[in-house]
Each structure stands twice: as C-alpha cells, then as structure tokens.
Amino acid sequence: MSKQAVIYARVSTDEQAEKGYSLESQITMCREYAHTGGMKIIAEIRDEFTGSTLDRPGFSEAESLLARREAQAIVITEADRLSRNAADTLSIYEQWADAGIELHFCDSGKVNFGEESILVNGMPVLVAQYERVQFRKRTMNGRYNKARNGKPVMNGTPPYGYRKKGKFEEAELVKFEPELKVVRDIFNWYTMGNGTGTPMSISAIANKLNEMGIPSTSPSKKWTKCRISRMLNNEIYAGVTYYGKTRTKTKAGKVTVIAKLPKEEWIKIPVPNLAVID
Secondary structure, eight states, rough: OOOOEEEEOOOHHHHHHHHHHOOOOHHHHHHHHHHHHEEEEEEEEEEEEESSSSHHOOOOOOOOHHEEEEEEEESSHHHHHHHHHHHHHHHHHHHHHHOOOOOOOTTEEEEESSHHHHHHHHHHHHHHHHHHHHHHHHHHHHHHHHHHHOOOOOSSSOOOTEESSSSGGGEEEOOHHHHHHHHHOOOOOHHHHTTTTOOHHHHEEEEEEHHHHOOOTTTTOOOOHHHHHHHTOOOGGGGGEOOEEEEEEETTTTEEEEEEEOOGSSSSEEEEGGGOOO
C-alpha cells in the first residue's frame, strides 16, 4: 500500500523576489520525489511566509493532517524550507519521530531521526539561521548609516497616505495621493472644523469617516479615536521622521524589542518631500 504524503512548500515574498525561489518549482520537485518513492500525495500546501517561526497557516494545516494520521509522511525540498530556526527544527524533528511520521527532503532523502542524522540535517538550518542573523545585522547597519546621513529609513508598515518603494535598507516612502486627501481633511477638521470654524473632536472625525464609508488601513477598515490620534501626532505629515526609536536584541535568531528610547536619542530626519501639512 502506498504511503500517503503531504507536500509542503514555503517561500517569503522577499525570497521570491530577491533569490528567485518559487513555490511551484518546489511543488514540482516534491511531486517527482514522492512519485519516485511510491508515495500517494494527498495534499500540496503552499506558504508565502517568513521562515523565522513555525506559526504559519500552511504549516499548521500540514501538522493537522499528520496529527490526524491522514498522511504518514511529509515531503519538503530542503531543510531550511521547514524552518531557519534550529530550535524549532529540532523540536519538530522530535515530535514527528515520536509520532512515527516520515520526513523527506528532496535534496537529502529520508531523515533518520537518529542523533547523528538529526545533526547532519540540522546543519543547513544552523547555517541558514546564521546567515539570516548576519543579513539582519548588515541591514540594520545600513539603515543606521543611512539615517545618520539624513536619509529617511523605511521601517514597518507605511503610515496612512504613503506606500513603500524598494526593499531592505534601500526602501523609501512615497506619497499615495488618494489617501493624502483624507489626511488633509482630518487635519483641517481637527483645526478648523467642517466648514463651521469650530474644531471637530477626534471622536467626531472618526465617526464622520466611518459614516462616509472611507476605509482605514486596519483589518476592520474602521476608523477609531486611537488611529486618528496617532495620525495627528505623526510628524511625518509635517515633513519630519525619526530613526532609532527602540533598542532591540537578537535571541535565537529572533528580534525582540527591548524598550522605546527617549525622544532626544532618536535620529531626526527632515523629509520635506513627504510633507502634507505646514
């Protein structure tokens, strides 16, 4: 009887763009491997998600299939497609070994789950984790130097009214005019009112935007007092941004925010090209 197998492929957006990784090419390799090994494929699962954590929708689906014993094997192109965190990888190896689940990598074959085999298969993960940490350090250094030279640094999600252009330390913000019209309205309402000369409250502004059916960029698409307040206090709309607001550290390949630094330690960066109000 053919062993039932799950195919799992993972690629982050940046990896696909920068390194040419492809979900479909991984699926094809895994299909060929499974067919050669006489396995019956019951599911092909794709994840467009970072490798720094196992908390991914596709991986959770694969784990569920294996836990319900709907499949007895999982096929992946190579070790770092499972995870680039050594601790997570060793944990899942132990879990699958205890459950009798077979793990197959297209580039190295079936994992023995013995101590020596786990060490051999874990080495690519350790190398990938080290490279990821070094890449993060280079990126952070590049961003810091960019900020010290008075150039804006793009971190996190762009504020409402802007979009991200470029990648990594070369990323920058550009104006998104359809949303900037709303930004101008918000500041005008807060300072001068809606044609009455009487300033509107933050709550009234949020209610007005929701009544007008203008979506925010939050998952709920609703405007709240908190979101309006953050916008009114964000100096980027007046052409000023900052870098170095927090101090971070890396532990087990993961970045943890330690604390928000006092404003006098932030690096102030004028960005007049992004100004929306005076």
